[in-house]
Amino acid sequence: MVEPVVLILAIVVALLAALTVFSRSPISSAFSLVMMMVALAGIYGVSGAHFIAALQAIVYAGAIMVLFVFSIMLLNMNDEHNEIRFRSWKTVLACLGAASVLAGLSYAFIQWSSEANGPTPGIMTLEQIRSIGGNVVAVSGAMFSQAYVQFEFISLLLLVAIASALVLAKRKVD
Amino acid sequence: MNLAVLSDLPFWILIVPLIGFFLNGVVIPLASGGITKTKPMISGGIATLAMAVSFVLAVIAFTRLGGESGALQYTGFKWIDFGNLSVTLNLRIDRLSSLMTLIITGIGTLIHFYSISYMSHEKGVARFFAYLNLFCFAMLLLVLSDNLLFLFFGWEGVGLCSYLLISYWYEEESNADAARKAFLVNRIGDLGFVLGMCLLYVQLGTLSFTEMMALISPTTSVALLSLAAVFMFFAATGKSAQFPLYVWLPDAMAGPTPVSALIHAATMVTAGVYLFARMYFLFELSPELMTVVAYTGALTALLGGILALAQTDIKKVLAYSTVSQLGFMFLALGVGAYQTAVFHLMTHAFFKALLFLGAGSVIHGCDGEQDMRRMGGLAKAMPVTYVTMLLGSAAIVGLPIFSGFFSKDEILYMALGAPRGSWILFGAGLLAAFLTGVYTMRMLTQTFWGEAKAGIHGHESSWIMTLPLIVLALLATFGGFLGFPHEMGHWFGIEHSHLLSAWLAPVVQQVEIVTGSSPMPEIVVSILAVSIAIFGLVAGKTFLKNISFETSPVLKRLFVGQHFMDTFYSSCIVAPLYWISRRLVQTFESNVMNNIGGWIGVGSNWSGERLRLTQSGDIQLSMLSLMAGLAFVVGILIFWVAV
Amino acid sequence: MNSGTILHILSAYLFSMGLLALILRRNTIVMLMGIELMLNAVNLSFVTFARELSQLNGQVQVFFIITIAAAESAVGLSILINVYRNFGSIKTDRTTVLRS
Numbered sequence: 001m002v003e004p005v006v007l008i009l010a011i012v013v014a015l016l017a018a019l020t021v022f023s024r025s026p027i028s029s030a031f032s033l034v035m036m037m038v039a040l041a042g043i044y045g046v047s048g049a050h051f052i053a054a055l056q057a058i059v060y061a062g063a064i065m066v067l068f069v070f071s072i073m074l075l076n077m078n079d080e081h082n083e084i085r086f087r088s089w090k091t092v093l094a095c096l097g098a099a100s101v102l103a104g105l106s107y108a109f110i111q112w113s114s115e116a117n118g119p120t121p122g123i124m125t126l127e128q129i130r131s132i133g134g135n136v137v138a139v140s141g142a143m144f145s146q147a148y149v150q151f152e153f154i155s156l157l158l159l160v161a162i163a164s165a166l167v168l169a170k171r172k173v174d
Numbered sequence: 175m176n177l178a179v180l181s182d183l184p185f186w187i188l189i190v191p192l193i194g195f196f197l198n199g200v201v202i203p204l205a206s207g208g209i210t211k212t213k214p215m216i217s218g219g220i221a222t223l224a225m226a227v228s229f230v231l232a233v234i235a236f237t238r239l240g241g242e243s244g245a246l247q248y249t250g251f252k253w254i255d256f257g258n259l260s261v262t263l264n265l266r267i268d269r270l271s272s273l274m275t276l277i278i279t280g281i282g283t284l285i286h287f288y289s290i291s292y293m294s295h296e297k298g299v300a301r302f303f304a305y306l307n308l309f310c311f312a313m314l315l316l317v318l319s320d321n322l323l324f325l326f327f328g329w330e331g332v333g334l335c336s337y338l339l340i341s342y343w344y345e346e347e348s349n350a351d352a353a354r355k356a357f358l359v360n361r362i363g364d365l366g367f368v369l370g371m372c373l374l375y376v377q378l379g380t381l382s383f384t385e386m387m388a389l390i391s392p393t394t395s396v397a398l399l400s401l402a403a404v405f406m407f408f409a410a411t412g413k414s415a416q417f418p419l420y421v422w423l424p425d426a427m428a429g430p431t432p433v434s435a436l437i438h439a440a441t442m443v444t445a446g447v448y449l450f451a452r453m454y455f456l457f458e459l460s461p462e463l464m465t466v467v468a469y470t471g472a473l474t475a476l477l478g479g480i481l482a483l484a485q486t487d488i489k490k491v492l493a494y495s496t497v498s499q500l501g502f503m504f505l506a507l508g509v510g511a512y513q514t515a516v517f518h519l520m521t522h523a524f525f526k527a528l529l530f531l532g533a534g535s536v537i538h539g540c541d542g543e544q545d546m547r548r549m550g551g552l553a554k555a556m557p558v559t560y561v562t563m564l565l566g567s568a569a570i571v572g573l574p575i576f577s578g579f580f581s582k583d584e585i586l587y588m589a590l591g592a593p594r595g596s597w598i599l600f601g602a603g604l605l606a607a608f609l610t611g612v613y614t615m616r617m618l619t620q621t622f623w624g625e626a627k628a629g630i631h632g633h634e635s636s637w638i639m640t641l642p643l644i645v646l647a648l649l650a651t652f653g654g655f656l657g658f659p660h661e662m663g664h665w666f667g668i669e670h671s672h673l674l675s676a677w678l679a680p681v682v683q684q685v686e687i688v689t690g691s692s693p694m695p696e697i698v699v700s701i702l703a704v705s706i707a708i709f710g711l712v713a714g715k716t717f718l719k720n721i722s723f724e725t726s727p728v729l730k731r732l733f734v735g736q737h738f739m740d741t742f743y744s745s746c747i748v749a750p751l752y753w754i755s756r757r758l759v760q761t762f763e764s765n766v767m768n769n770i771g772g773w774i775g776v777g778s779n780w781s782g783e784r785l786r787l788t789q790s791g792d793i794q795l796s797m798l799s800l801m802a803g804l805a806f807v808v809g810i811l812i813f814w815v816a817v
Numbered sequence: 818m819n820s821g822t823i824l825h826i827l828s829a830y831l832f833s834m835g836l837l838a839l840i841l842r843r844n845t846i847v848m849l850m851g852i853e854l855m856l857n858a859v860n861l862s863f864v865t866f867a868r869e870l871s872q873l874n875g876q877v878q879v880f881f882i883i884t885i886a887a888a889e890s891a892v893g894l895s896i897l898i899n900v901y902r903n904f905g906s907i908k909t910d911r912t913t914v915l916r917s
Contacts, residue, residue: 006820010827017831020850021838029847033854040857043824049864052879056860059883064853064890071894072846075901090794094840097801098833104808105829111812113822113869122872135876142873143880154884161888169895793848793909797840804836 005046013039030068037061048126050135183235184248184265184318187228187275191310194224199304212300218290221303225286225310229279236272244268247320254323258379266320266384269681270451273516273674274317277523281440282310284642288531289432291638292538302342302430309335313441317448322371322381325449329367329413332442333360339437340429352425359422363412370405373398374456383452390455400460406453407467410446416504417474420497421739424481427489431534434489439496439530440523447500447519450507454683458510465594468508472589472602475501479609483616484733487544488533491617495570496526498606502585505603509595510685511588513678517657518585520674521577524653525569528646532563535639536621539632546617551626555633558640560622562647567614569650571707572607574700577654582607583700584657590699591692592685604706611710619715661696824865831858845900845907849893856886 016036020029037060044053129138143151198217203209206216235246250263267275286306293299312331319325341353375381377398378389390399410416415423426438437443450457450467457464478498485491499522506515537544539556553560569576572583586607590600634640656674663671670676675684694702788795831854838851860879867875901907 001819002823003820006823010823013827014830017834017854020854021834021841021847026844026846029850033850037857040861043827043861044864047824047864047868049867049876049879052860052864052876052883055880055883059887060853060857064887067890067894068846068850071897074898075846075907090798091841094798094801094837097798097805098837098840100805101801101808101836102829102833104805104812105832106826108808108812109825109829110822113819113825121870124873125871128871129873139873139876139880143877146874147877147881150881154881158884158888161892165891165895168892169898794840794843797836801836801840 003046006043009039009043009046012036013043026072027069030065030072033068034061034065037065048129048135049139051139182248183231183238184246184267185250187231187235187267187279188265188311188314188318190224190228190231191307191314194221194307195304195311197224198300198307202300206300209300210298212298214290214294214296214299217300217303218286218293221307222283222286222290224307225279225283228310228314229276229283232272232275232279235267236276239267239269239272259375261321261323261381263324264320264382265318267318269677270448270516271317273520273678274448275314277520278310278313278317278441281523281527281646282436284645285432285436285440285527285531288435288534288639288642289430291636292432292534293430302339305335305338305342306433306436309339309437309442313445316445320383322374322383322386325452326367326371329409329445330364332437332445333357333364333413336360336426336437336442339433340426342429342433346428349428352422352428356422356426359419360412363409363419366405366408366412370402370409373402373405377402386453387455390459396459399456400463403457403460403463406449406456407463410449410504411470412446413449414443414446414500414504415474415497416446416470416500417477418739420474420478421743423497424485424490424493427487427493431489431530431537434493435527435530435534438493439526443496443500444503444519444523447503447507447515450504451512451516451682454512457507458683461594464508464510466508468505468589468594468599471501471504471506471508472599472606473501474498475505475606476602476609477501479606479613481733481737482613483609484737486547488536488546488549488617488621489530489544491546491613492526492529492533495529495610495613496522498610499526499570501606502582502603505589505599506585509588509592509599510683511585511592512682513675513684514581514584514588516678516682517674518581520656521569521581521650521653524577524646525566525650528562528566528643528650529570531639531643531646532559532566535559535635535643536563536632538635538639546620548627549621549632550624551622552632553622555626555631556622556635558634558643562640562643563618563622565647566650567618569654571611571614571711572703573707574704575651575654577650577652579700579704580654580657580659583696583703584659586703587692587696587699588685588687590694591687591696594685597693604703607703608706608710608713611707612714615711615714659696821865821869824861828858828862828865831855831861843908845897845909846894848909849890849897852893853886853890856882 013036016032016039019032020036023029023032037056041053041056041061044050044056124138129135132138132141197220198212202212202217202220206212238246245266245268248265250265252260252262254261286303289302289306293302296302309332312328312335314328316325316328316332319328337353337357340356341350344350344353371381374386378386380386380389412419423438423443427434429438457467475498478494478496478501482491482494482498485494499518503515503518503522506512506518535556536549536552536559539552539559540549543549565576569578572578586600586603589595589603590597658668658671658673660670660672660675663669678684788799835851835853835855835858838854839848842848842851860882863875863879863882867873897907
């Protein structure tokens with residue numbers, strides 16, 4: 001049983017991903033990627049991960065991609081042509097490899113799904129989450145009860161990233 | 175007196191020489207700008223002070239031992255704690271260890287003091303005194319340890335220091351060769367020690383002496399323990415220079431004379447005797463082995479005496495004399511007279527250290543000359559040395575009231591009267607005593623008496639060298655009264671006149687001679703031994719004084735220089751080893767080993783030529799190989815899931 | 818075939834697309850986008866597993882991954898700006914010298 005919304009969104013995501021990789025100019029790559037992020041946010045929402053869906057839309061499609069687009073504009077690369085040489089042996093090899101990774105991972109996932117004695121499911125069913133008070137409450141409860149140390153480290157990481165981005169990008173004044 | 179030092183006496187006795195070693199080995203050379211600039215007075219003073227402190231502590235420990243089974247314990251760090259094996263640095267001073275500690279630190283102090291003057295012309299004496307202190311540390315560890323493993327540490331430590339000190343003048347190839355020889359021959363014996371130790375541990379599950387003693391008393395399986403005893407005896411023959419492993423000791427005379435006095439006469443070579451006295455309970459399990467020990471000792475005593483006759487180097491005479499006296503000790507051990515062996519160990523330490531130091535004084539006075547044939551008439555030039563050497567000679571020969579008299583006569587009496595004794599052992603002992611007289615008299619005659627030879631004008635040594643000689647001469651003269659025989663003590667109305675025996679009785683066994691079971695009473699044995707010794711002296715003075723083995727080709731080949739044991743070893747062991755090595759060099763080395771390097775080079779060149787192509791700096795290519803790796807891992811994963 | 822399986826396959830597909838972008842493209846910005854694609858693939862996989870196993874740990878991990886992705890792209894892009902300043906280009910075949 002496949003939900004039609006999921007199927008449609010999955011096809012959209014797949015197409016946009018291909019566009020991202022193969023489109024001629026970086027700016028269209030970036031815009032395809034933004035669209036793909038939004039579509040993925042839709043998939044998350046359908047899957048019940050409302051908090052992640054919101055994050056995906058705000059942080060990824062909003063902040064990160066704006067950063068990308070700004071960089072492209074700053075570096076003025078609109079005239080760069082697509083440099084993929086489809087006849088090259090490296091390209092053929094890469095496509096073969098990507099196909100084999102795809103096939104292998106898919107096979108492994110499907111195999112796992114049909115495993116009779118797979119891992120036992122947890123207690124956080126959709127009904128349970130709803131009774132707690134929604135996805136956001138449940139996820140934040142889990143995050144601050146089990147993963148608060150990681151949370152603190154992540155904030156530290158962000159601080160370091162801010163500082164290093166500043167140091168790297170500023171003009172040398174001497 | 176509630177100082178911290180006194181509560182851990184065994185530890186401090188042990189550690190003070192190590193501190194001296196550290197000061198002389200590290201601090202003094204750094205402070206004086208290089209080891210060659212160190213001053214004998216400073217280095218020697220520090221080393222002597224360390225030994226003197228150790229000696230004072232040993233005396234305090236001696237007075238604090240208390241009752242019969244009293245012992246000072248020190249529990250150090252736990253070194254090994256692994257399964258059933260638990261080895262702790264436990265030090266224990268009981269009556270035997272205390273006696274050994276006094277001998278080592280006492281004579282050690284005197285010899286350190288003597289060395290200040292003896293080594294005064296050397297450059298870089300800090301090295302010498304550092305080694306000497308390190309040796310004393312190792313020797314003290316050997317006698318203080320209460321388990322076999324740390325005893326083995328000391329055992330190896332004294333071997334190492336012996337090696338370092340024999341080759342002290344390492345610029346000369348022959349000295350380094352002598353050191354190597356001593357080290358290798360000792361290694362052969364040490365193999366026996368390790369094997370014996372492993373066997374004992376497997377059999378008894380402990381390495382501590384007290385625990386082993388308790389376990390062995392109600393013994394059940396004797397066979398393997400006896401084998402361990404055989405291995406231990408083998409170890410002792412190596413360290414204590416018994417037949418057939420005695421060959422290293424004469425060569426060890428290449429070292430400075432104080433080293434010969436301390437290591438190769440008074441202390442290290444007696445480690446085997448100490449081992450026997452410490453572990454008599456093990457050796458008593460196998461009377462057959464002890465009979466072998468007794469006969470080995472007798473043979474060594476005889477052989478050492480004969481070889482001493484053939485020497486022209488004054489130190490080699492003393493070296494073979496040491497071999498001979500060690501043979502006496504093993505003879506005593508073999509018949510079960512452990513206390514007697516320790517008694518002779520003590521008196522021998524006194525008079526042999528004295529003789530060696532006297533010989534050192536003679537050599538020093540003759541500007542390094544060691545050949546007795548070129549000396550003569552030194553009695554007038556060196557009066558103190560002469561008198562003290564005379565007293566030492568009287569002690570080694572065994573003239574009445576001198577220390578050797580009591581210990582040697584006791585050995586001879588035991589060799590005859592003990593249950594394992596026999597007329598053969600007694601006769602061999604007597605003959606060795608006769609030879610002792612001959613070679614001692616020969617040495618005295620050639621060195622001190624007669625006409626002065628051209629070119630050698632002896633001069634008396636400084637007081638720093640003569641003071642230890644005088645002290646040792648007093649000890650060598652009167653030290654024997656510690657072992658005044660019971661039988662003669664009764665005549666003077668003294669109970670337990672054998673003080674040493676009474677002292678050692680709780681810790682060291684002694685065979686009992688039932689009254690009347692001996693073919694001769696002790697007094698007769700004494701008279702016989704003394705007359706034999708005097709006969710030897712007279713023979714040495716009159717018709718044997720100029721004996722030279724070099725006149726007879728057969729004797730020369732057998733006993734002079736490379737004597738028959740050396741020849742045996744070089745033809746049966748060294749030569750085949752050389753032959754095998756040479757064949758290996760010719761075939762294996764030149765064809766295989768030499769080419770392996772070439773093959774490795776060619777291989778890395780070849781693979782480098784090809785692998786170079788992958789390092790193009792192309793990120794895309796790197797990513798491609800990364801993906802190949804990922805595909806490989808995913809493949810394995812799938813295979814895993816499928817299976 | 819349920820929607821979980823579809824999403825798993827989509828995740829695998831996104832991952833291989835990211836790989837392809839990394840290998841085929843010589844424009845460093847697009848390569849960074851490939852990395853984002855791969856991170857998204859992992860996120861999708863986490864969310865799908867979380868749903869199938871009725872757990873929340875997967876979603877917590879996704880939160881952390883998104884944060885790390887933000888940090889990574891910020892630092893990566895600032896490096897790119899520096900590279901462009903030094904070489905005048907951000908193509909991988911031009912920037913082969915580590916020091917000049």
